[in-house]
Amino acid sequence: MAGLPLRDRAGNVLLAVRQVTESDLTRLATAIPVSASLVVAVHAGAVLMMFDRRRRQWELPGGMREAGESSRRAAARELAEETGIHGVELTFAVVAEFALTRPARRELLAVYRTDLPAAPWLSLSEEGLGFRWWSPGEAVGPDTSPLDAEIAARVLAAA
Template identity: 30%
Template structure:
């Protein structure tokens, strides 16, 4: 007998790092949001806090070392197909990280990484919610 496991939302964390007036953004390789620019991040592992996951993912994806300072907000990311079926469902903990060291180098699940002002980022093909995070950081 085949048993289907229900699809459940996944928990992720994204790292928001601002340094010398610029934010660290990455270009995603994989869905959801492949080929768009957003903040470094990924899945929260079992036994790991979202703060820990944000700092780990930051280092894995960019080589930049940061200290998770605080939660900023949560973001729901739900992607549906043309018929309305859910393809992806993530709850992302948005974590503000303090820059400690390193220069961005694309690794892991990203194809590019760099520092951008909010104005420069506006010209990029952004993942959903990037502007919302910028607005919260500048509130």
């Protein structure tokens, strides 16, 4: 695992990855918004990554919460929309703190994990160009989000 803080090519910084309870998200959100959720989908020790059409990099499925939506619901919705994976059990794993650019802001992301007993049938959305299974033992290539790879590695190591 890499040391934190960790910066990506756009200047976004992963500041911390903390193990808290899911119920702590409400308290944490009073200081820094919990604006999005990510999912670490695991099969046979590898993590599902999707190639984001806009950012042109491999990253974890996930995205922004909609108005009135819980972090858990956002994680399930984004996973389904971006991969076609529905109805899986999500376990709250960690909260990740970021300093983001464009616009400059601090955000927390709720990170969930799902363990898939079999490789799922995956379907692309308009956001993605492809899927791959990445093992945390592999090097992080220049076309992979180092921030998402670090989050995935830490979630797997904590299990």
